[in-house]
Structures are given as structure tokens and as C-alpha cells.
Amino acid sequence: xxxxxxxxxxxxxxxxxxxxxxxxxxxxxxxxxxxxxxxxxxxxxxxxxxxxxxxxxxxxxxxxxxxxxxxxxxxxxxxxxxxxxxxxxxxxxxxxxxxxxxxxxxxxxxxxxxxxxxxxxxxxxxxxxxxxxxxxxxxxxxxxxxxxxxxxxxxxxxxxxxxxxxxxxxxxxxxxxxxxxxxxxxxxxxxxxxxxxxxxxxxxxxxxxxxxxxxxxxxxxxxxxxxxxxxxxxxxxxxxxxxxxxxxxxxxxxxxxxxxxxxxxxxxxxxxxxxxxxxxxxxxxxxxxxxxxxxxxxxxxxxxxxxxxxxxxxxxxxxxxxxxxxxxxxxxxxxxxxxxxxxxxxxxxxxxxxxxxxxxxxxxxxxxxxxxxxxxxxxxxxxxxxxxxxxxxxxxxxxxxxxxxxxxxxxxxxxxxxxxxxxxxxxxxxxxxxxxxxxxxxxxxxxxxxxxxxxxxxxxxxxxxxxxxxxxxxxxxxxxxxxxxxxxxxxxxxxxxxxxxxxxxxxxxxxxxxxxxxxxxxxxxxxxxxxxxxxxxxxxxxxxxxxxxxxxxxxxxxxxxxxxxxxxxxxxxxxxxxxxxxxxxxxxxxxxxxxxxxxxxxxxxxxxxxxxxxxxxxxxxxxxxxxxxxxxxxxxxxxxxxxxxxxxxxxxxxxxxxxxxxxxxxxxxxxxxxxxxxxxxxxxxxxxxxxxxxxxxxxxxxxxxxxxxxxxxxxxxxxxxxxxxx
DNA sequence: CCCCAATGCGAATAG
DNA sequence: CGCATTGGGG
Ligand SMILES: Nc1ncnc2c1ncn2[C@@H]1O[C@H](COP(=O)(O)OP(=O)(O)OP(=O)(O)O)[C@@H](O)[C@H]1O
Numbered sequence: 001x002x003x004x005x006x007x008x009x010x011x012x013x014x015x016x017x018x019x020x021x022x023x024x025x026x027x028x029x030x031x032x033x034x035x036x037x038x039x040x041x042x043x044x045x046x047x048x049x050x051x052x053x054x055x056x057x058x059x060x061x062x063x064x065x066x067x068x069x070x071x072x073x074x075x076x077x078x079x080x081x082x083x084x085x086x087x088x089x090x091x092x093x094x095x096x097x098x099x100x101x102x103x104x105x106x107x108x109x110x111x112x113x114x115x116x117x118x119x120x121x122x123x124x125x126x127x128x129x130x131x132x133x134x135x136x137x138x139x140x141x142x143x144x145x146x147x148x149x150x151x152x153x154x155x156x157x158x159x160x161x162x163x164x165x166x167x168x169x170x171x172x173x174x175x176x177x178x179x180x181x182x183x184x185x186x187x188x189x190x191x192x193x194x195x196x197x198x199x200x201x202x203x204x205x206x207x208x209x210x211x212x213x214x215x216x217x218x219x220x221x222x223x224x225x226x227x228x229x230x231x232x233x234x235x236x237x238x239x240x241x242x243x244x245x246x247x248x249x250x251x252x253x254x255x256x257x258x259x260x261x262x263x264x265x266x267x268x269x270x271x272x273x274x275x276x277x278x279x280x281x282x283x284x285x286x287x288x289x290x291x292x293x294x295x296x297x298x299x300x301x302x303x304x305x306x307x308x309x310x311x312x313x314x315x316x317x318x319x320x321x322x323x324x325x326x327x328x329x330x331x332x333x334x335x336x337x338x339x340x341x342x343x344x345x346x347x348x349x350x351x352x353x354x355x356x357x358x359x360x361x362x363x364x365x366x367x368x369x370x371x372x373x374x375x376x377x378x379x380x381x382x383x384x385x386x387x388x389x390x391x392x393x394x395x396x397x398x399x400x401x402x403x404x405x406x407x408x409x410x411x412x413x414x415x416x417x418x419x420x421x422x423x424x425x426x427x428x429x430x431x432x433x434x435x436x437x438x439x440x441x442x443x444x445x446x447x448x449x450x451x452x453x454x455x456x457x458x459x460x461x462x463x464x465x466x467x468x469x470x471x472x473x474x475x476x477x478x479x480x481x482x483x484x485x486x487x488x489x490x491x492x493x494x495x496x497x498x499x500x501x502x503x504x505x506x507x508x509x510x511x512x513x514x515x516x517x518x519x520x521x522x523x524x525x526x527x528x529x530x531x532x533x534x535x536x537x538x539x540x541x542x543x544x545x546x547x548x549x550x551x552x553x554x555x556x557x558x559x560x561x562x563x564x565x566x567x568x569x570x571x572x573x574x575x576x577x578x579x580x581x582x583x584x585x586x587x588x589x590x591x592x593x594x595x596x597x598x599x600x601x602x603x604x605x606x607x608x609x610x611x612x613x614x615x616x617x618x619x620x621x622x623x624x625x626x627x628x629x630x631x632x633x634x635x636x637x638x639x640x641x642x643x644x645x646x647x648x649x650x651x652x653x654x655x656x657x658x659x660x661x662x663x664x665x666x667x668x669x670x671x672x673x674x675x676x677x678x679x680x681x682x683x684x685x686x687x688x689x690x691x692x693x694x695x696x697x698x699x700x701x702x703x704x705x706x707x708x709x710x711x712x713x714x715x716x717x718x719x720x721x722x723x724x725x726x
Numbered sequence: 727c728c729c730c731a732a733t734g735c736g737a738a739t740a741g
Numbered sequence: 742c743g744c745a746t747t748g749g750g751g
Contacts, residue, residue, distance in 0.1 A: 086741085355738090417727090418727085534741085554739050615742050615743090
């Protein structure tokens with residue numbers, strides 16, 4: 001096997017096959033390449049059977065790419081039995097074979113996040129809990145946290161000691177019962193239930209422990225407690241565990257990721273070997289210098305320095321625009337300037353929130369530049385697609401009342417809330433599913449017309465269920481749309497909207513066709529299709545075709561582009577307003593900046609707007625502190641002003657001054673305002689403060705002020721007893 | 727039961 | 742601003 005293109009450390013990582021191994025891989029140091037070759041090395045040089053190898057990747061796309069690369073090195077035959085997948089896919093696979101031990105059907109559904117929300121709201125409604133007092137979002141977050149920490153409802157109830165946790169724990173319990181009755185699981189259950197299974201059925205755990213003698217985990221810094229536990233269990237017997245990660249790239253704390261997993265690896269496995277990959281093969285020295293400088297502002301980190309053989313090349317270009325629309329146009333004009341040197345495919349535009357894509361999209365569209373937006377409002381979130389998916393889920397899992405309720409009146413067959421309540425009551429009284437309950441329609445007390453319509457629906461579903469056993473997914477979709485009358489309903493309605501729905505369903509069939517191409521017809525086909533669909537990530541759906549790529553910085557993790565734009569570098573946007581006053585959240589934002597910076601190979605553009613429209617209101621934000629953390633000699637396109645204020649340890653020097661550059665200078669806050677971002681003010685009660693944002697205008701103008709004494713406050717300009725200092 | 731218009735309220739990152 | 746809920750008339 002040819003390993004000549006590997007450097008010394010990479011070789012070490014590849015060849016240290018036995019025992020625990022921690023690969024601390026800096027950005028762009030070739031960890032993906034190392035992981036791939038390590039797996040290939042195990043197969044071809046160490047004669048480890050593919051059957052005994054597990055590799056966990058962060059996305060399905062990465063899994064498929066790794067599979068292909070391993071196949072290219074050792075041949076498809078030798079690679080066939082290897083498990084390369086994400087945590088979630090792995091768990092689906094394990095649960096599919098074993099979930100019956102936990103009482104769920106093996107045809108279980110993976111609940112859609114929207115349905116999940118509806119289940120929570122429904123539970124709240126039944127318990128007369130006001131959704132205005134308790135945001136379902138918080139409850140979903142609570143439940144997710146519990147599951148990531150492997151806390152069962154019972155335990156959550158016992159340990160909850162303060163409101164609203166006490167209430168949330170009860171909702172959690174009911175929620176879990178509802179899911180169980182529906183033989184449905186949510187994303188977090190996939191991991192938690194797999195662990196539960198392993199704990200309950202030792203033989204199953206032993207089976208997988210013996211199977212997975214060589215375990216690899218990519219992006220280990222972003223694993224959560226449950227995933228950590230799962231790996232611990234699996235690796236316990238053979239202790240051949242190789243984890244790869246970079247603690248500076250941990251950006252998923254908000255969904256439970258725990259950076260201490262990677263930091264404590266050496267304690268978990270005292271015999272662990274550690275290999276550091278610190279040579280970056282991706283970026284110019286300029287870009288790397290910027291990234292290193294920024295991340296150095298994080299206090300809670302082990303020092304590390306990435307090196308590269310590349311030299312100081314083109315400087316980082318700073319773009320300052322008046323509004324977000326102008327920012328979009330600036331980005332586009334810079335992209336046009338790159339014509340000849342780079343293709344559209346080489347360019348990525350990164351931002352903090354999905355909503356920021358809009359202005360860039362508009363500008364790209366006007367200039368006829370092809371582009372693709374990753375994530376955001378997905379194709380699969382459209383009504384017609386969700387309806388179809390609900391039909392398929394019910395066909396696959398008749399216990400899935402959650403999906404059944406969605407389609408029970410689609411197309412319209414005169415079923416309303418009253419009818420649903422009746423069926424539900426009957427189902428609950430007899431501890432059966434609604435679908436099952438309808439077989440006894442006569443006893444429920446429905447009107448003849450409705451009862452007939454529902455009997456027909458059930459018959460249709462039963463037939464489709466039979467068809468699902470021997471049809472391809474594409475065929476089944478066609479049959480479903482026809483038999484249920486869904487397509488007919490859309491065709492009968494001649495509106496543009498219905499036309500577009502039909503088109504979308506056609507489009508959906510290209511997805512099913514691709515799936516059918518790769519998968520044999522079997523009685524597991526529909527299950528696999530549905531679980532694959534549930535687990536697609538944003539990165540998975542990045543299309544290959546030419547165009548500029550727009551995505552959040554989170555979605556960009558692991559990717560690389562010759563040209564990168566980072567937009568919206570403003571306090572309150574990036575770092576996010578919600579992170580500004582919490583040191584550890586701020587460090588996470590900074591790591592996100594680090595990830596974004598290190599995506600770039602050659603050219604990097606950093607951009608901000610003086611004012612932007614947020615929820616219909618004009619706001620003006622200060623320059624992002626991250627901007628100020630990049631050494632100025634690496635940046636072109638901006639002149640700096642003298643440093644001035646310093647508040648709460650935040651170096652406001654360059655950062656808070658409206659920078660002057662290529663674009664043009666805009667006075668923040670508008671001409672009518674007395675105050676502008678960056679002004680130092682005094683307040684009779686709060687003392688000295690700094691204006692961090694000016695919103696709205698005239699009498700409704702609001703000021704965000706950070707006071708030295710009391711921290712952040714929002715004041716109405718008109719009434720605030722403050723005066724400008726200096 | 728269905729549909730539309732008015733209203734009111736919330737608001738990040740994601741599998 | 743955009744979505745979800747709500748209330749009234751058909
Ligand atoms: N030994 C090598 N010689 C030349 N190029 C290499 C070598 N190792 C890796 N590379 C290149 O470096 C780039 C970065 O590799 P890779 O994507 O694996 O990095 P990474 O460690 O996953 O980065 P990140 O953590 O930032 O996502 C790739 O384009 C890869 O081809």
C-alpha cells in the first residue's frame with residue numbers, strides 16, 4: 001500500500017493500529033485522509049476483516065466518500081462488510097435488528113421535528129398548559145438535553161427540584177410514552193435507546209463488542225455524552241479505539257456536544273498513544289496566521305500552532321457596506337472580479353444565521369450567478385412532501401398515529417377535530433392505535449359518511465402496505481399518490497400552487513429513483529428509505545453542480561474552498577447577541593470563527609454592514625470583535641482609527657470603530673439620531689456605558705447600552721436620561 | 727367541517 | 742418580517 005504522500009505524523013497515526021489512539025488534528029491537517037488510509041491499512045496490511053471495523057463520520061456524505069476511497073484502495077470486495085456511517089445511522093441499523101427487546105416494533109418511525117413539536121403541544125393542550133407561558137421549544141430542548149445526558153423520564157422526575165424542570169420532566173415522561181405507543185423514536189432516542197438496549201441485553205452488546213474490534217470516531221470534539229458512552233461500551237473489550245478531533249473546532253455545544261470528551265481521552269485510556277497533526281495543507285500562511293491569532297483569544301484551550309509550507313500570500317480583503325443589500329452586492333462584485341482565476345464552485349459564502357443568505361441570494365440572482373443554498377427551508381419541509389412522507393410512514397408503521405393524524409383528512413374527507421377526538425378516545429380506551437381503532441368504526445359513533453370514507457382510507461393503506469413488500473420506493477410513491485387520491489386532488493385544483501406541488505412531487509421521485517438504483521427491493525426497503533430521509537444532513541444535500549455555495553458556518557465544518565467570504569461580521573450577529581455576555585459561549589463563537597476562517601485555501605473576504613434590517617427594523621451594529629482579533633497587517637481595504645474605549649475586558653479598539661474602506665463610509669444610526677454605535681455615554685444611575693446598537697428611528701429609537709456597572713440595557717432614546725461623554 | 731383574513735407574537739446554530 | 746393561531750362567515 002502506497003503511503004508515500006503522508007508526512008511523518010500522519011504515518012504514525014495510520015500505523016498505530018492497536019490500542020487507543022488520539023489524533024489531535026488541527027484544521028486542514030488531513031485527518032480525513034489519515035482516517036481513510038488507516039482503515040485501508042488495517043484491511044490490506046494488517047489483514048483485519050472488514051467485518052471488524054467501524055468508522056463513525058460526521059455526515060452521511062463523509063461516510064460515503066470514505067467508503068468510496070477505501071474501496072479504491074483495497075477493492076470493493078474487501079471493503080463490503082465495513083461499517084462506515086454516522087452515529088445516527090449506525091444506531092438505526094442496530095435498533096432495526098434489536099429494538100424488539102425494548103418493546104418497539106422493528107418497523108419503528110423516526111419522528112419528524114415538526115411532528116415532535118406537535119406532540120409536545122398536544123400534550124400541553126391536554127394538560128391545560130399555556131404554550132405562551134412555556135415555549136415548546138424550551139421543552140424540546142429540555143428533553144433533548146435529558147436524552148443526551150442519558151437521563152430517563154423517571155430519573156428526570158426524581159431529580160427535578162425546581163420549576164419549570166418539575167413540569168418539563170412530567171411532559172418528558174408523557175412524551176416518551178406517546179412515542180412508545182406510536183413505536184416512534186426521535187433523533188436523540190436513537191443513541192439513548194441503543195445504549196439502553198446494550199445495558200438490557202448483554203448478549204447484544206457482546207455481539208457488537210466482538211464485531212467492532214477496531215473503532216474510529218471522526219470529529220470527536222463534537223460528540224455528546226450519550227455518544228461518548230456508546231463508544232465507551234463498544235470499545236471496552238478490545239480497546240482499539242481511534243478518535244480524531246480538534247478541540248478548537250468544537251461548535252455544537254448547543255446540541256449537547258461536550259468538549260471534555262476529547263480533553264479527557266488520555267484519562268479514559270491511560271495507555272493511549274497521542275499523535276498531533278499540525279501541518280496544514282489547506283490554507284495560505286496569511287489565512288492561517290489570521291486563524292491562529294483569533295483562536296488565541298480563547299482562554300480555555302491548550303496552546304497549539306498550525307504550520308504550513310505555503311507563504312504569506314494575498315491579504316484578507318475587508319468589505320464594509322452600508323446595508324445588508326449592499327453587502328450582498330459587494331460580495332457579488334468581488335466574486336465577479338475573481339472570474340478567470342476561480343470557478344463559481346470554488347467560492348463559498350459563510351454566515352452565522354440562515355436568514356442572512358437572503359440578501360446575497362438576491363444579489364447573485366440579479367447578476368445571473370448560479371448558486372446553491374445549503375440548509376434553511378428544505379425541500380423536504382414542503383407540505384406536499386411531508387404529506388407523502390406521512391403516508392409512507394403509516395404504511396411502514398401502522399402504529400404511527402402521529403403520521404396518521406396528519407393524513408387522516410388528506411385529501412379532504414370530512415374529518416375534523418371532533419372525529420379525530422372520538423377515534424382517539426376509542427383507541428386510548430382499548431390501548432390500540434387509531435388505525436386499528438377504525439376497524440371498529442361502527443362502535444365509535446361516527447356518521448355514516450365519515451365512517452365510509454375512513455374505511456376506504458384504511459383499505460387503501462392496507463393495500464399499499466402489501467405493495468410495499470415487493471415494490472421499489474418509486475413505484476410505491478406513484479401508487480400512494482394515485483390510490484389515496486392525493487394526485488387527483490392536486491390535478492383537480494388548477495391553481496399555480498397545486499401545479500408547483502405536483503412538480504415538487506415529481507422532483508421528489510428523482511430522490512426515490514436514486515435510492516432505488518442503490519438498493520435492492522426487499523421488505524426493509526421502505527424502512528431504509530424513510531430512515532435515510534430522516535437522517536439527511538444539510539451537508540449531505542450539497543449538490544455537485546456548478547455555483548457559489550451559501551451556507552452557515554456550522555454547515556461548512558469539514559469542507560474547504562479556494563475562496564471564502566465570511567459575512568455579517570458584526571457584534572450581535574457574529575458573535576450572536578445571545579452569546580455576548582457569556583464567556584464560554586463567546587469562546588464557542590470564536591471557535592466557529594476559527595472553523596470559518598480555516599475553510600479558506602487562497603482567498604478570504606470578511607464583510608460587514610453598517611446597518612441591517614432585522615425583523616423589519618433597522619439596526620446598526622458595531623464591528624465584530626473577531627474582526628479586531630485579526631492582525632491588521634494581514635488585512636487590506638480598511639483604514640483604522642485610533643483606539644478608544646475599553647469596557648469589560650472587551651478590546652474595543654479597532655473593532656468598534658466604523659471602519660472606512662473600499663466601499664464607503666456610512667454614518668451609523670442615521671442623521672436624525674443623537675447617538676451612534678460606539679458612543680460612550682453616562683447615565684445618572686448606571687454610570688458609564690457604551691452604545692452597542694441603535695435601533696429604529698425617531699421616537700421609537702432604541703439604544704442597546706452596555707454599562708460598566710450593570711451590564712446590558714435596552715433604552716428608549718427619547719426618554720433615556722443619558723448623555724454623550726466627550 | 728372548511729377556508730380565509732386578521733392578529734399577535736417570537737426570533738440561532740442542527741440530526 | 743413570517744409563521745402559527747384564532748375567530749368569523751360560508
Ligand atoms: N500529506 C499530505 N500531502 C498533501 N496534501 C495533503 C496531505 N494530507 C492532507 N492533504 C490535503 O489537505 C487538505 C485538508 O485535508 P482534510 O480535509 O482531511 O483536513 P481536515 O484535517 O479534515 O481539516 P478540518 O479539520 O479543518 O476539516 C485536503 O485537501 C487534503 O487533500
